[in-house]
Amino acid sequence: MIPVFDGHNDFLQRVAAAGPQAARLWLEGDDQGHMDLPRLKAGGMVGGFFAIWVPSPAGLTDHAAVHAMENPPFDLPLPPAIHPDAALPHAFAQAAALLALERTGTLDIVRDAAGLRATIAAGRIAAIMHMEGAEAISDPDALHLWHRAGLRSLGPVWSRPTQYGHGVPFAHPSSPDRGKALTPQGRTLVQTCNALGIMLDLSHLNEAGFNDVARLSDAPLVASHSGVHALCESSRNLTDRQLRQIADSGGLVGLNFASSFLRPDGRRLPLEDLGVMIRHLDHLLAILGEEGVALGSDFDGALMPRDLPDVAALPRLIDAMRGAGYGEALIRKIACDNWIGLLERTWWG
Numbered sequence: 001m002i003p004v005f006d007g008h009n010d011f012l013q014r015v016a017a018a019g020p021q022a023a024r025l026w027l028e029g030d031d032q033g034h035m036d037l038p039r040l041k042a043g044g045m046v047g048g049f050f051a052i053w054v055p056s057p058a059g060l061t062d063h064a065a066v067h068a069m070e071n072p073p074f075d076l077p078l079p080p081a082i083h084p085d086a087a088l089p090h091a092f093a094q095a096a097a098l099l100a101l102e103r104t105g106t107l108d109i110v111r112d113a114a115g116l117r118a119t120i121a122a123g124r125i126a127a128i129m130h131m132e133g134a135e136a137i138s139d140p141d142a143l144h145l146w147h148r149a150g151l152r153s154l155g156p157v158w159s160r161p162t163q164y165g166h167g168v169p170f171a172h173p174s175s176p177d178r179g180k181a182l183t184p185q186g187r188t189l190v191q192t193c194n195a196l197g198i199m200l201d202l203s204h205l206n207e208a209g210f211n212d213v214a215r216l217s218d219a220p221l222v223a224s225h226s227g228v229h230a231l232c233e234s235s236r237n238l239t240d241r242q243l244r245q246i247a248d249s250g251g252l253v254g255l256n257f258a259s260s261f262l263r264p265d266g267r268r269l270p271l272e273d274l275g276v277m278i279r280h281l282d283h284l285l286a287i288l289g290e291e292g293v294a295l296g297s298d299f300d301g302a303l304m305p306r307d308l309p310d311v312a313a314l315p316r317l318i319d320a321m322r323g324a325g326y327g328e329a330l331i332r333k334i335a336c337d338n339w340i341g342l343l344e345r346t347w348w349g
Contacts, residue, residue: 005339006048007254007296008225015097034299034310043314047126052094054087069268075171079160084138091136113344133158155201165209172266173233177207221251225296227261254296271305274320
């Protein structure tokens with residue numbers, strides 16, 4: 001089985017909600033959501049980015065929003081910003097949930113490239129602590145504290161504004177060129193992340209902010225869970241110009257499995273043909289090359305394709321790559337090795 005290292009999941013929300021049953025949820029599963037340890041093992045997943053994310057008071061699951069996303073065109077308003085004092089308890093709870101998983105002895109929170117490789121070799125799940133939206137980080141001192149706690153990947157925004165920058169709204173059809181550039185605090189955040197070796201994630205960031213990170217950062221540009229705008233005109237997807245900038249930096253894009261970012265019509269309905277995912281991968285490979293393309297599922301955070309309902313179904317995607325003529329070496333790069341190589345170029349050690 002080809003191993004998979006995944007660029008993004010939202011499993012920690014389920015773990016935090018499980019409370020005292022968190023370890024059991026992880027070790028035994030509950031037939032809910034997209035992930036747990038038995039299904040990770042069945043699907044060949046050896047590790048990934050475990051996201052800390054603060055929910056908006058009114059989310060994208062209310063009836064009106066879901067109806068709009070099922071029937072494009074739509075352009076949902078950005079949720080309001082969340083103050084750090086309100087965000088911090090959510091972030092702490094999810095970080096504590098990841099630590100609880102580590103205490104089971106089946107998962108390690110990895111902090112450097114050597115630890116990442118050692119954990120995978122030992123047969124444990126290699127978890128990168130990622131923060132999707134920096135609401136809980138009030139200032140550079142707080143970022144240093146989170147780094148000490150294990151944070152190694154950070155998206156300055158989710159799809160709402162923070163003190164650092166602006167996210168794209170959920171819209172189709174739409175350009176990602178929505179909203180303002182990074183704030184002065186955002187520019188400082190980029191520099192501090194570079195100094196600490198924290199990977200900056202451009203998924204959800206608007207085009208003006210993307211341009212600022214490309215100008216300011218001395219690390220490879222990364223979008224952990226995004227798709228191709230030329231194939232699906234979602235505001236969340238990347239234009240060919242953005243893809244070329246990522247390629248020029250030696251960076252990487254993890255393909256998002258979310259059906260609405262894959263389907264040409266942008267509808268929030270299950271993708272019915274994994275061949276559409278292959279077309280996104282083909283497009284990414286044509287611009288980024290074989291070392292610049294990976295996977296970024298968004299498990300437990302998005303509506304999955306019909307034939308890829310959870311992590312245990314990952315071999316179906318591997319088989320689809322084989323059916324499209326991808327060789328075993330290229331499949332392994334996309335599934336696992338490219339993320340590890342990117343982190344070795346971004347982190348220290």
